[in-house]
Amino acid sequence: MSLTLASADDPMFGLLRVLTDEGDVSRDPNVDDATLKRMYRELRRLRTLDEKMLIVQRQGRIGFYGEVKGQEATPVATGFALRADDWVFPGLREGAVMLVRGFPLATYVAQCWGNGLDVQKGRQMPSHFSGRSVNQVSWSSCIGPQIPQAVGTAWAMRKQGKDSVAVAFFGDGATSQPDFHNALNLAGVWKAPVVFVCQNNHWAISIPSSQQTAAPTFASKAIAYGMPGVRVDGNDVLAVYCAVRDAAERARQGGGPTLIESVTYRIGAHSSSDDPTRYRDQAEVEAWLKKDPLDRFRRFLVAYGLHDEAREAAMQSEIDAEIRAAIAEAEAAPAVERATLFDDVYAEQPWHLREQAEAMERAPVAPAHDAGGH
Numbered sequence: 001m002s003l004t005l006a007s008a009d010d011p012m013f014g015l016l017r018v019l020t021d022e023g024d025v026s027r028d029p030n031v032d033d034a035t036l037k038r039m040y041r042e043l044r045r046l047r048t049l050d051e052k053m054l055i056v057q058r059q060g061r062i063g064f065y066g067e068v069k070g071q072e073a074t075p076v077a078t079g080f081a082l083r084a085d086d087w088v089f090p091g092l093r094e095g096a097v098m099l100v101r102g103f104p105l106a107t108y109v110a111q112c113w114g115n116g117l118d119v120q121k122g123r124q125m126p127s128h129f130s131g132r133s134v135n136q137v138s139w140s141s142c143i144g145p146q147i148p149q150a151v152g153t154a155w156a157m158r159k160q161g162k163d164s165v166a167v168a169f170f171g172d173g174a175t176s177q178p179d180f181h182n183a184l185n186l187a188g189v190w191k192a193p194v195v196f197v198c199q200n201n202h203w204a205i206s207i208p209s210s211q212q213t214a215a216p217t218f219a220s221k222a223i224a225y226g227m228p229g230v231r232v233d234g235n236d237v238l239a240v241y242c243a244v245r246d247a248a249e250r251a252r253q254g255g256g257p258t259l260i261e262s263v264t265y266r267i268g269a270h271s272s273s274d275d276p277t278r279y280r281d282q283a284e285v286e287a288w289l290k291k292d293p294l295d296r297f298r299r300f301l302v303a304y305g306l307h308d309e310a311r312e313a314a315m316q317s318e319i320d321a322e323i324r325a326a327i328a329e330a331e332a333a334p335a336v337e338r339a340t341l342f343d344d345v346y347a348e349q350p351w352h353l354r355e356q357a358e359a360m361e362r363a364p365v366a367p368a369h370d371a372g373g374h
């Protein structure tokens with residue numbers, strides 16, 4: 001690996017782009033037309049889902065929601081770049097990777113209600129999606145622990161002789177956590193098959209990324225851990241797709257981990273509990289709105305004759321109907337069975353828990369109340 005610093009040609013300091021501003025491609029991403037169209041549909045579905053779920057939260061029907069608006073290209077591209085046997089360890093904004101990998105929408109949305117349709121049985125706060133069927137682990141709310149968890153999983157898969165990889169997502173803020181160092185150091189030493197994806201969305205709640213590190217780029221932190229770093233345009237779905245696909249392929253072949261910095265912007269609030277007008281300038285948001293990942297990809301698809309206004313309108317009404325049906329199904333699901341409280345902890349229930357379970361069964365049912373949020 002070359003240690004020549006600060007050259008725009010260096011992947012750690014430049015910006016990998018495939019989509020040009022004019023709606024063309026600067027290199028062939030090697031993706032067939034049907035997949036390109038599916039990528040756009042997933043971007044549009046995620047944007048629409050976010051808008052609808054934020055409204056649902058504002059109506060008091062769920063306690064919390066974390067928007068991904070502006071950053072959709074990274075989770076969508078990753079979903080397409082991975083194999084079904086790979087594992088995903090998301091942060092707050094990458095839940096939708098599992099939708100791209102085929103997880104049912106109503107079950108996904110039910111996580112926000114934590115009811116009987118929720119595969120997590122209501123044990124997580126809203127927007128902490130996961131699904132065993134798609135190898136996606138739940139985010140823990142703490143900033144950082146998913147990064148070493150991904151390394152451990154990757155290493156276990158390697159020990160089992162598999163060629164699957166693990167992807168760890170985290171924000172720019174998480175790079176200041178000890179878990180970031182522990183995970184990248186170990187992965188570098190072990191050559192674990194991990195792809196680290198740092199979503200540099202320029203803010204960690206109210207802390208700008210300029211105050212997060214004195215390093216010239218987040219990707220350049222890879223130097224210290226002896227692994228390649230790639231700085232990619234996070235609003236360019238094809239660039240992220242190429243970066244993750246190539247890093248995953250290298251990891252599969254025993255080449256070890258890669259640190260990808262996806263340069264993007266959080267258009268919305270940090271979460272439904274946040275008011276970003278208190279700490280950032282709206283002009284900055286307006287400037288990033290012009291680089292919207294959906295607009296850029298749509299311009300390319302239109303230029304190549306794969307999309308037009310009629311298709312856009314038909315796609316949007318189909319997505320609206322799909323999301324409306326999923327939300328209705330999720331909200332109508334019954335509450336989680338009380339007895340499930342004791343599931344999934346021990347292979348064989350110990351006597352004291354059995355006693356508690358029996359006592360609970362005899363107790364009257366408490367009235368339901370709303371889940372809170374932070």
Ligand SMILES: Cc1ncc(C[n+]2csc(CCOP(=O)(O)OP(=O)(O)O)c2C)c(N)n1
Nearest residue numbers: 141142143170171172173174201203204205
């Ligand atoms: C260990 C820990 N410290 C602080 C927090 C409070 N907190 C929640 S989100 C957040 C900012 C995270 O920023 P970043 O990693 O850049 O991800 P983003 O939210 O921008 O996607 C903080 C400080 C927390 N959840 N866990």
